[in-house]
Amino acid sequence: MKTISGFSLLVALVIAAAGVARADTAELFDKKCATCHGKDGKAETAMGRKLNMRNLSDPKVQASATDAQWERVIVEGVKGAGGKNVMPATKLTDAEVKELVKLVRGFKKP
Numbered sequence: 001m002k003t004i005s006g007f008s009l010l011v012a013l014v015i016a017a018a019g020v021a022r023a024d025t026a027e028l029f030d031k032k033c034a035t036c037h038g039k040d041g042k043a044e045t046a047m048g049r050k051l052n053m054r055n056l057s058d059p060k061v062q063a064s065a066t067d068a069q070w071e072r073v074i075v076e077g078v079k080g081a082g083g084k085n086v087m088p089a090t091k092l093t094d095a096e097v098k099e100l101v102k103l104v105r106g107f108k109k110p
């Protein structure tokens with residue numbers, strides 16, 4: 001049983017680490033993004049209505065951009081008509097940005 005338990009421990013650690021990464025990303029989204037995009041990405045928020053924001057769970061919206069484009073949006077933010085940022089730029093790590101794109105991809109509802 002010894003060899004099996006060692007392996008199970010490793011598996012459990014890997015799964016736990018992945019779970020932590022996801023939880024952190026969800027927390028990051030809740031803190032930095034959900035005020036505008038909503039927890040489910042549908043932008044059913046005061047800001048979402050004011051800025052007429054797109055519904056990130058819409059497959060058409062999902063299909064309209066590549067991961068690389070969204071990574072850029074998350075890093076650089078979005079400028080409005082007046083040249084002012086309507087979505088703020090962020091100072092996140094590459095890994096955080098990639099995880100956020102994955103999380104946003106997960107909003108897609110058929």
Ligand code: HEC
Nearest residue numbers: 032033036051053054065070073074078086087088100104
């Ligand atoms: C102050 C409001 C605000 C905050 C905070 C915000 N966004 Fe945005 N975001 C916008 C606006 C406005 C747009 C452009 C209009 C649209 O696409 O709905 C946008 C666009 C996007 C897009 C591109 C959608 C498309 O149409 O292709 C993604 C992806 C995105 N935001 C992700 C995020 C993530 C991730 C965060 C958190 C790090 C975040 N946003 C924080 C307002 C915000």
